[in-house]
Amino acid sequence: MLCTGIAFVNRPAIRSPGSSPTRPEATPHTVEVVHNRSTDNKIRFKDACLEAAKKQFEKEHAGKEVKLVPVQAPDNDYAAKAQQTMRSLTTAPDLVYEDTVRINFDMGPGT
Numbered sequence: 001m002l003c004t005g006i007a008f009v010n011r012p013a014i015r016s017p018g019s020s021p022t023r024p025e026a027t028p029h030t031v032e033v034v035h036n037r038s039t040d041n042k043i044r045f046k047d048a049c050l051e052a053a054k055k056q057f058e059k060e061h062a063g064k065e066v067k068l069v070p071v072q073a074p075d076n077d078y079a080a081k082a083q084q085t086m087r088s089l090t091t092a093p094d095l096v097y098e099d100t101v102r103i104n105f106d107m108g109p110g111t
Contacts, residue, residue, distance in 0.1 A: 030065045031057075034085060035097035036078040037070040050097075069093060 035050055047070065054066040071078050082098070085091045 029063055030067055031095065032067045032069060032093040033095045033097065034069045034071060034082060034093040036075065036082075037072040039072060039074060 033050070033054075035046065037047060038044070047068075050068055054068060057066055058064060071081050073081060082096050085093060086096065
């Protein structure tokens with residue numbers, strides 16, 4: 001299995017994971033990662049890659065935890081769900097998985 005380009009990065013300048021007082025379930029030791037999951041239940045290669053990255057991150061950063069939050073939906077529905085979760089401090093994850101097709105659109109002015 002080939003798994004490239006997946007990394008969890010600690011970016012305290014943006015926001016410390018779990019630092020929002022409006023997310024009582026979050027802790028400073030947990031990073032919440034939302035990612036899309038194929039609607040085909042036989043396709044789970046991204047889940048496997050993210051799980052491997054999660055294990056490596058947790059091994060290298062003792063006491064830290066990665067919470068993977070899969071959203072099983074067609075691409076456009078996933079994009080809409082990701083945008084919705086990022087609109088509120090109470091629902092915004094620490095990281096959102098996006099592919100290169102959508103990232104330029106989402107980084108446009110005013111977003």
